[in-house]
Amino acid sequence: MCDRIGCTHFPDLSKMNFGGAVAPSRRGFLKGAAAVSTITMAAGPGMLVGGQAHAAASLKSTHGTGFCNLNLFLAHSRQYAKASGTELVFVNTPTSAEMVTFLGMGQVDLGLMPYTSFMALYDAGAPVKIVAGGGVEGCAIVARPGLDTPEKLKGKTLGTFQLDTLEVMPYDYLKKHGIPFKDVKVRYMGNTPEAVEAFKAGAIDWICTIEPYASALVNDVKGAVMLTNGIDLYGKGYTDCVLASRSSLMKDNPAGLKAIIKSMMQAQLDAETNTDDVLKELVGKYYKTSMENAKIAQGKQPAIVDARSQTDFILQRTDSVMEMGYIKKKPGRDAIDWTLLEEVIKENPDLYGKLKYKSA
Numbered sequence: 001m002c003d004r005i006g007c008t009h010f011p012d013l014s015k016m017n018f019g020g021a022v023a024p025s026r027r028g029f030l031k032g033a034a035a036v037s038t039i040t041m042a043a044g045p046g047m048l049v050g051g052q053a054h055a056a057a058s059l060k061s062t063h064g065t066g067f068c069n070l071n072l073f074l075a076h077s078r079q080y081a082k083a084s085g086t087e088l089v090f091v092n093t094p095t096s097a098e099m100v101t102f103l104g105m106g107q108v109d110l111g112l113m114p115y116t117s118f119m120a121l122y123d124a125g126a127p128v129k130i131v132a133g134g135g136v137e138g139c140a141i142v143a144r145p146g147l148d149t150p151e152k153l154k155g156k157t158l159g160t161f162q163l164d165t166l167e168v169m170p171y172d173y174l175k176k177h178g179i180p181f182k183d184v185k186v187r188y189m190g191n192t193p194e195a196v197e198a199f200k201a202g203a204i205d206w207i208c209t210i211e212p213y214a215s216a217l218v219n220d221v222k223g224a225v226m227l228t229n230g231i232d233l234y235g236k237g238y239t240d241c242v243l244a245s246r247s248s249l250m251k252d253n254p255a256g257l258k259a260i261i262k263s264m265m266q267a268q269l270d271a272e273t274n275t276d277d278v279l280k281e282l283v284g285k286y287y288k289t290s291m292e293n294a295k296i297a298q299g300k301q302p303a304i305v306d307a308r309s310q311t312d313f314i315l316q317r318t319d320s321v322m323e324m325g326y327i328k329k330k331p332g333r334d335a336i337d338w339t340l341l342e343e344v345i346k347e348n349p350d351l352y353g354k355l356k357y358k359s360a
Helices: 024-037 067-078 080-084 096-105 115-123 165-176 192-201 213-220 247-252 254-273 275-282 291-298 308-316 318-323 339-347 349-354
Strands: 058-062 087-090 110-114 128-136 139-143 157-160 185-188 206-210 225-228 239-246
Touching: 058 096, 058 254, 067 080, 067 087, 067 110, 067 128, 067 239, 067 254, 067 275, 067 291, 080 087, 080 254, 096 110, 096 115, 110 115, 110 128, 115 128, 115 165, 115 239, 115 318, 128 247, 128 254, 128 308, 128 339, 139 165, 139 213, 157 165, 157 192, 165 206, 165 225, 165 318, 192 206, 192 213, 206 213, 213 225, 213 291, 239 247, 239 254, 239 308, 247 254, 254 275, 254 339, 254 349, 275 291, 308 318, 339 349
Parallel strands: 058 087, 058 110, 157 185, 157 206
Antiparallel strands: 110 239, 128 239, 139 206, 139 225
């Protein structure tokens, strides 16, 4: 498809045993994964501490780094679900690839991730479902000074993440302008901070990233240009990330999963009504950026729990994922299950009614 430089490749999902047993060809990966999966985040991303065995009521989750994770981050920071007997435990992963495979292997119960990564898991047979929303908009392509047109990107090095919405967007952007994806070089990064620093250092020429990092790069790198924020490609309110769960969790512990969804809904309300206080709590602990950049970026990627209106968009955007060779067939409507989300909405009309952003 393209030149790959210093790649962090997405794992071969076809060789994974999604029932929880270790597939022989994956033992090397799982050995490292097992070590990481016993580490929980007691003080936010990047601050790893060994922990005691968690109570049976705890649910383990992976997460990303952008503002689409804000509701999950705040729900973790304030542990809202504990009032319903459920503790939200974060499991940190070395790269974005492991974030996705941990859910597929059953190392975690749920995770907030790009819907494109979820679709690859689902296509490979992982027992997972989309159960709620994450964030909308907030994906952006930022290029170094002088690279201000699509044509100038030919032969230049893109920094992104494999099988991520942040890889699909550059594909769609170039396609819109008649440029084959094979005409650019691609460098797959391990995580967002690594990608951001590579851009600042000039190691990559253009980057597809998320808020608050997209706005920060435009502000901090003199002459950097934002080529698209995705709205011209996908329309306003396009989905980026979703909350995905192991299918078994929906059957075995629906109350626990509903408690997490409700806590994210409360977090959304807090972020909408007390933005400054929320950012003060999350910046530094969960977001490695300045308060100034966080305030600029927050409104560009609102975290929204009720993503029911985005059902068709999520399913239709997988056309590009198929064209890129990542999945064999388009997922059906059964990949998404809003049942528990709808129950939370019905059971908490006052909370839901106060939200600014709701499903259309």
